[in-house]
Amino acid sequence: MGLPQLSDLPDLGPLWLTLRLAASATGVLLVVGTPVAWWLARTRSPVRPALEAIVALPLVLPPTVLGFYLLILLAPSSALGGLWVRLTDSTLTFSFAGLLVGSVLYSLPFMVQPLQSAFEAVGRGPMEAAATLRAAPFVAFFTVAVPLSIRGFITAVVLTFAHTVGEFGVVLMVGGNIPGRTRVISIAIYEHVETLRYADAHALSALLLVFSFAVLAVVYTVNRTLPLHFR
Amino acid sequence: MRLGDFELEVAARIDTGRVTAIFGPSGSGKSTLLRTLAGLERRATGRLSLGRDVWLDTARRLDVPPHRRPVGYMFQEARLFPHLSGEGNLRYAAKRARRERQVVAFDEVVDALDLGPLLQRRASSLSGGERQRIALGRTLLAQPRLLLLDEPLSALDASRKMEILPYLERLHPRFGIPTLFVSHSVDEVALLADRILVLAGGRVTAEGRTAETLEHLDLASLTDRCGAATVVEARVVRHDPEYQLTCLDLAGQTLRVPKREHFEEGEEACLVIRARDVSLATCRPQGVSIQNVLAGSVCEVKEDGGSAFAEVLVDLGPHRLLARITRRSLHDLGLAVGSPVFALLKSVSLSKQRAMQGSPGRSAGEPGRLLPGPSHSNLRSR
Numbered sequence: 001m002g003l004p005q006l007s008d009l010p011d012l013g014p015l016w017l018t019l020r021l022a023a024s025a026t027g028v029l030l031v032v033g034t035p036v037a038w039w040l041a042r043t044r045s046p047v048r049p050a051l052e053a054i055v056a057l058p059l060v061l062p063p064t065v066l067g068f069y070l071l072i073l074l075a076p077s078s079a080l081g082g083l084w085v086r087l088t089d090s091t092l093t094f095s096f097a098g099l100l101v102g103s104v105l106y107s108l109p110f111m112v113q114p115l116q117s118a119f120e121a122v123g124r125g126p127m128e129a130a131a132t133l134r135a136a137p138f139v140a141f142f143t144v145a146v147p148l149s150i151r152g153f154i155t156a157v158v159l160t161f162a163h164t165v166g167e168f169g170v171v172l173m174v175g176g177n178i179p180g181r182t183r184v185i186s187i188a189i190y191e192h193v194e195t196l197r198y199a200d201a202h203a204l205s206a207l208l209l210v211f212s213f214a215v216l217a218v219v220y221t222v223n224r225t226l227p228l229h230f231r
Numbered sequence: 232m233r234l235g236d237f238e239l240e241v242a243a244r245i246d247t248g249r250v251t252a253i254f255g256p257s258g259s260g261k262s263t264l265l266r267t268l269a270g271l272e273r274r275a276t277g278r279l280s281l282g283r284d285v286w287l288d289t290a291r292r293l294d295v296p297p298h299r300r301p302v303g304y305m306f307q308e309a310r311l312f313p314h315l316s317g318e319g320n321l322r323y324a325a326k327r328a329r330r331e332r333q334v335v336a337f338d339e340v341v342d343a344l345d346l347g348p349l350l351q352r353r354a355s356s357l358s359g360g361e362r363q364r365i366a367l368g369r370t371l372l373a374q375p376r377l378l379l380l381d382e383p384l385s386a387l388d389a390s391r392k393m394e395i396l397p398y399l400e401r402l403h404p405r406f407g408i409p410t411l412f413v414s415h416s417v418d419e420v421a422l423l424a425d426r427i428l429v430l431a432g433g434r435v436t437a438e439g440r441t442a443e444t445l446e447h448l449d450l451a452s453l454t455d456r457c458g459a460a461t462v463v464e465a466r467v468v469r470h471d472p473e474y475q476l477t478c479l480d481l482a483g484q485t486l487r488v489p490k491r492e493h494f495e496e497g498e499e500a501c502l503v504i505r506a507r508d509v510s511l512a513t514c515r516p517q518g519v520s521i522q523n524v525l526a527g528s529v530c531e532v533k534e535d536g537g538s539a540f541a542e543v544l545v546d547l548g549p550h551r552l553l554a555r556i557t558r559r560s561l562h563d564l565g566l567a568v569g570s571p572v573f574a575l576l577k578s579v580s581l582s583k584q585r586a587m588q589g590s591p592g593r594s595a596g597e598p599g600r601l602l603p604g605p606s607h608s609n610l611r612s613r
Contacts, residue, residue: 125310128271131297132304133373134327140298143323147314 013180014188015207021096021184022164025103029111029160032104037115038141042124055112058105067173070102074174094176099184102170110159118152119145151223158219162212241435250403250410252424252441254417260433261413262307265379268411269304270297281377301331303375303408307382309362311354317365318350324372331374335406340368343405344398360391364398371406378402380412384419399423417460418580421445421503442501460505463550467494477581482548486523488579500581508577509554511543513564515573523576527552529566534558545574 040052058066074081074092084092092098122145130140146153168186175182177191185204192201241264253261267275270286273294279287286295311320325337341347344364349357357365363383370378383399384392400423403410414420420427420441427444429437437444445462465479465486475490479500486502494500515524530551531544541561545552552574566572 125306125308126312128297129304129306129310129312130323131271132269132302133324133369134298134331135323136298137296139327144312148312 014183014185018165018185021099022161024100025107025164026157026161028104033111037112038119040116041119056109059109063169067170070174074098099171099175099182102174103164106170107160107163110163111156114152114156118149122148154222162215249425250423251426252420253413253428254420255430259430261430262381265381265413269302269379270300301376303370303373303378305366305370305380305383307386309366311362313355317352320354320365320369321372324369328374334374335371340371344368359387360394363395378408378410382413418503421462421501460503461553463502464499465502467496467498467500469496484525488581491581503580506553506555510575511554511556512573521575525574529568529570529572
């Protein structure tokens with residue numbers, strides 16, 4: 001476990017791990033969340049409200065609750081965790097893969113909700129027009145729905161990324177605090193405070209603060225400069 | 232086909248050689264019928280085919296999705312793709328129609344609809360009329376074998392309508408694509424369509440050549456009251472160059488309308504006379520500016536006690552003319568069935584009856600028949 005660093009600079013390992021985790025979670029959610037958002041935006045199915053509630057759960061649940069259930073679900077003694085051990089020879093808990101699963105669930109609403117409202121704003125009209133112009137549904141999605149929802153995509157990607165960067169509770173429950181594997185930046189700050197190394201905590205906290213501000217500033221700038229019809 | 236408590240049931244063979252109007256009051260199922268043909272209403276059941284291609288056959292569980300049906304659909308509100316330029320919208324259609332038989336060329340569409348100045352503009356910066364022109368061009372470039380126009384003029388104000396109408400008029404002669412268009416305006420129908428299919432309450436109530444069908448139709452019950460009109464056929468007798476008028480013969484009586492160059496002498500023209508533009512007099516009026524006065528006799532009077540107006544049907548020999556006057560005038564003039572009467576026409580609109588022997592110019596695709604089922608297998612509710 002964390003030996004005290006000898007240099008004056010705080011260890012930047014947690015920062016890289018955090019960025020890798022956030023990028024991976026965003027990538028996975030873009031692939032998984034887009035079809036979910038599309039389905040939610042278009043369906044007339046009676047199960048829609050239930051699915052919307054499930055997607056929104058991570059917004060209201062304390063991260064420790066989510067993390068607790070994940071810990072049980074992913075543990076090597078569970079069906080899923082056991083299968084993972086047999087397939088990969090490593091555990092899902094206290095590993096990067098486990099963190100990724102946790103982050104994907106934790107950030108799900110931040111990907112799905114902006115996309116869903118963007119798709120709803122596109123509506124059926126342009127998609128019907130594309131269909132009568134011989135565009136198959138898949139083609140129409142990429143040539144019409146995606147360009148018209150581009151603001152939604154930017155918002156969803158940035159919020160998902162930034163939200164995963166700021167994650168703490170789920171990571172602590174599922175991943176613990178293993179340097180290079182599960183010690184992300186928020187955990188590192190927590191530990192620095194616990195061990196009374198306030199200078200290191202200051203440095204990492206300031207870094208996170210500046211990063212978060214920069215990301216949000218970029219989003220709002222891009223959203224403002226994009227032509228109105230991309231809203 | 233049932234939507235909520237609305238049921239559309241149509242069994243018709245539509246001759247697709249020319250321009251057919253689907254006409255009826257709002258809520259009669261016109262647009263739903265068009266959407267069903269294009270495959271946009273996925274709940275439709277029955278049988279539907281164009282020529283030899285079957286698009287829908289519920290009995291065989293066949294339902295061709297909209298992007299595989301060779302139709303061109305022009306929506307009421309244009310529905311251009313706002314992220315593309317005018318040209319981008321046209322190319323979108325052209326690109327996906329590469330494998331179709333190329334009947335319509337890009338440059339020809341640009342030329343016919345005067346789209347040149349609009350190509351580089353963003354779709355979102357175009358005016359209503361310009362949007363409709365790009366939408367029409369885009370629809371044509373999809374190389375449709377059947378053109379479906381869903382109230383192409385209804386979203387436009389009167390002056391924009393006049394901007395688009397000439398393009399629509401030239402459409403069939405130039406490209407020869409069988410066309411079905413939906414309208415609730417008698418003027419548009421008389422101007423653009425050779426044949427007409429009348430829908431009311433989700434059922435076909437009349438079908439046939441435009442002038443004949445409209446003439447025998449109780450238009451007052453179909454259109455909103457202000458829109459009630461009479462449609463009759465009249466022959467162009469001569470042009471009067473001095474006063475810039477065109478004289479027409481209507482069953483032995485003469486009508487004069489502002490000169491219309493493209494009518495030949497001796498040609499049949501379709502006249503649309505709105506009921507609200509007809510006044511009645513019991514003797515031939517003197518000292519009025521109205522030129523067109525027709526003599527006839529009252530053959531029917533419809534009075535609605537709850538309204539200020541009454542509708543009077545005037546017998547002109549072979550034709551009957553609908554007039555809308557106030558109930559007060561009706562009683563002051565003492566009009567009753569059989570009274571001799573003079574009809575004063577404030578305005579008359581005129582449209583060309585297309586040659587009935589097929590389309591001029593380009594061939595009209597293969598002569599197809601569009602049949603939402605013969606009588607035993609209809610398009611109907613599930």
